[in-house]
Amino acid sequence: MRALGVLGLGALLAWVPPAPAETYSAMLSIRQALGAEGRLLRLLRTYLQEESDRLSDLARFYNKVQALHQEPAASVDNPLLAFGLIKRLRSDWLNVVYSEAASENTRELQAGFEALRQELPGPEDLEGAAQALMRLQDVYALSVKGLAKGVFEPAGARSPLYRPGQPVTLSADDCFHVGKVAYDVGDYYHSIAWLEEAVDLFRLSYGSWNTEDLASLEDALDHLAFSYFMAGNVSHALSLSREFLRYDPSNLRVARNVAQYEKLLEEQGTAEPGPPRRPDGTRLQTRDAYEELCRSPGTQVRGGGVPRLRCTYETNGSPYLLLQPAKRETVRLRPYVALYHDFVSDAEAETVKALAGPWLQRSVVASGEKQQKAEYRISKSAWLKDTADPAVAALERRIAAVTGLDVRAPYAEYLQVVNYGLGGHYEPHFDHATSGKSPLYRMKSGNRIATVMIYLSSVEAGGSTAFIYANFSVPVVKNAALFWWNLRRNGAGDGDTLHAACPVLAGDKWVANKWIHEHGQEFRRPCGPRPED
Ligand SMILES: *[C@@H]1O[C@H](CO)[C@@H](O)[C@H](O)[C@H]1NC(C)=O
Ligand SMILES: *[C@@H]1O[C@H](CO)[C@@H](O)[C@H](O)[C@H]1NC(C)=O
Numbered sequence: 001m002r003a004l005g006v007l008g009l010g011a012l013l014a015w016v017p018p019a020p021a022e023t024y025s026a027m028l029s030i031r032q033a034l035g036a037e038g039r040l041l042r043l044l045r046t047y048l049q050e051e052s053d054r055l056s057d058l059a060r061f062y063n064k065v066q067a068l069h070q071e072p073a074a075s076v077d078n079p080l081l082a083f084g085l086i087k088r089l090r091s092d093w094l095n096v097v098y099s100e101a102a103s104e105n106t107r108e109l110q111a112g113f114e115a116l117r118q119e120l121p122g123p124e125d126l127e128g129a130a131q132a133l134m135r136l137q138d139v140y141a142l143s144v145k146g147l148a149k150g151v152f153e154p155a156g157a158r159s160p161l162y163r164p165g166q167p168v169t170l171s172a173d174d175c176f177h178v179g180k181v182a183y184d185v186g187d188y189y190h191s192i193a194w195l196e197e198a199v200d201l202f203r204l205s206y207g208s209w210n211t212e213d214l215a216s217l218e219d220a221l222d223h224l225a226f227s228y229f230m231a232g233n234v235s236h237a238l239s240l241s242r243e244f245l246r247y248d249p250s251n252l253r254v255a256r257n258v259a260q261y262e263k264l265l266e267e268q269g270t271a272e273p274g275p276p277r278r279p280d281g282t283r284l285q286t287r288d289a290y291e292e293l294c295r296s297p298g299t300q301v302r303g304g305g306v307p308r309l310r311c312t313y314e315t316n317g318s319p320y321l322l323l324q325p326a327k328r329e330t331v332r333l334r335p336y337v338a339l340y341h342d343f344v345s346d347a348e349a350e351t352v353k354a355l356a357g358p359w360l361q362r363s364v365v366a367s368g369e370k371q372q373k374a375e376y377r378i379s380k381s382a383w384l385k386d387t388a389d390p391a392v393a394a395l396e397r398r399i400a401a402v403t404g405l406d407v408r409a410p411y412a413e414y415l416q417v418v419n420y421g422l423g424g425h426y427e428p429h430f431d432h433a434t435s436g437k438s439p440l441y442r443m444k445s446g447n448r449i450a451t452v453m454i455y456l457s458s459v460e461a462g463g464s465t466a467f468i469y470a471n472f473s474v475p476v477v478k479n480a481a482l483f484w485w486n487l488r489r490n491g492a493g494d495g496d497t498l499h500a501a502c503p504v505l506a507g508d509k510w511v512a513n514k515w516i517h518e519h520g521q522e523f524r525r526p527c528g529p530r531p532e533d
Pocket of ligand 1: 273
């Protein structure tokens with residue numbers, strides 16, 4: 001069995017075997033869900049074959065009897081035919097009409113499905129996936145209409161952020177599901193946008209019907225009308241409810257709503273609030289700056305025209321680096337942030353991902369003295385000890401050489417490997433502890449002095465690392481390592497390091513984090529009294 005890192009924050013949680021649920025919070029799990037659907041497809045193919053055999057047999061019986069009715073007059077002269085008619089009516093038709101074959105086929109399909117159910121996403125996954133689409137809508141300023149058409153173009157932009165390899169669109173029922181998730185938590189800003197799209201699409205396809213759909217035009221109108229009512233737009237709630245009654249005039253509840261809306265409008269007149277505003281549910285005071293940075297393609301590295309601050313080949317006095325100097329790009333001086341290009345090889349990145357894969361668990365955040373899941377961090381992670389594999393040990397040696405810091409336990413946490421999920425992100429946070437009660441101090445080696453974050457994959461769009469107060473972002477650069485100091489020389493946290501992982505718009509984002517603590521670094525990064533250092 002592979003040694004699993006349990007030092008660092010991993011030490012504080014009892015290890016539990018990976019839960020089958022939590023599909024949406026890591027791309028690896030989402031890929032695994034494809035396997036489950038593959039098996040469902042095979043089940044359905046068997047069912048279709050059996051049903052089609054059953055129907056051909058029914059058709060055979062129909063054709064046989066139908067042929068006898070071609071000449072009804074002659075058909076009973078022959079005693080054999082007369083017998084046949086009586087036998088059919090007494091026996092054959094009963095067997096045909098009360099055949100169990102259809103329900104046996106259905107039962108087999110359902111039993112196969114139930115056997116797989118453990119592996120299928122749960123309600124929290126559908127909710128998480130819907131929230132992810134709404135997050136991408138918000139952070140990247142995408143219109144719901146555009147998204148439903150498969151277009152990832154921010155409002156006012158001249159080109160899309162992401163061009164899918166093949167066109168994919170959303171159905172009316174897809175949009176209904178997203179809107180319903182918002183509706184159920186009273187978020188009428190998002191429910192209106194998504195249900196509006198659902199209503200438009202259902203209107204276009206009215207009259208046709210898909211087995212897989214949960215909702216209909218009436219359901220979408222009903223929820224949309226109530227969303228408008230809750231958002232204070234009674235006149236629009238009224239007109240949608242009237243449209244509903246055209247399709248389903250016998251619905252008493254909606255008829256009562258119509259009467260109530262008419263009465264309200266009479267009393268309150270046309271004084272209505274404007275369109276609903278986006279909920280401020282997130283804990284971000286820095287939301288606008290964060291989203292602005294996420295939308296910008298990255299101020300460094302790929303920013304055509306932006307002069308690079310400084311690129312050097314670094315040996316850092318380390319014999320290790322004489323052979324293969326680190327390619328350092330200084331991204332910012334204050335706070336000090338550097339990007340080391342080609343820090344790992346493709347093969348090393350694949351090895352680290354493969355080692356971590358089986359151990360991935362939903363990432364947690366420090367909340368007071370405890371750690372818990374949070375909507376503002378959507379990923380799964382695993383801790384790898386340097387003894388897990390020679391590749392991890394080699395990586396640790398390189399981190400030590402490049403940073404000049406002591407990264408042996410307990411001066412640093414084990415390597416944390418992170419796989420982001422659908423719309424996976426980590427809202428603005430500090431890596432260092434900002435309270436003396438933080439679980440970070442349980443390692444008894446001080447606060448996190450520095451962070452090394454290695455990008456183990458590339459993404460197709462999104463996923464930049466945004467430094468909010470410092471006002472710059474670093475895009476995902478495959479195989480590069482980002483380094484920054486979290487603490488000033490006097491040991492105080494550097495507020496300018498507030499940073500975030502922007503939501504992944506498209507792709508599979510993996511990073512490896514190494515958090516280096518204060519203890520052990522006394523002679524490597526001497527303290528200084530000046531707070532500005
Ligand atoms: C109510 O909603 C409709 C449809 O979105 C809109 O045209 C109208 O301006 C809204 N009314 C108010 C007062 O916001
Ligand atoms: C952040 O930087 C951008 C240019 O990269 C600039 O337009 C913007 O005004 C800056 N924002 C702040 C708050 O300094």
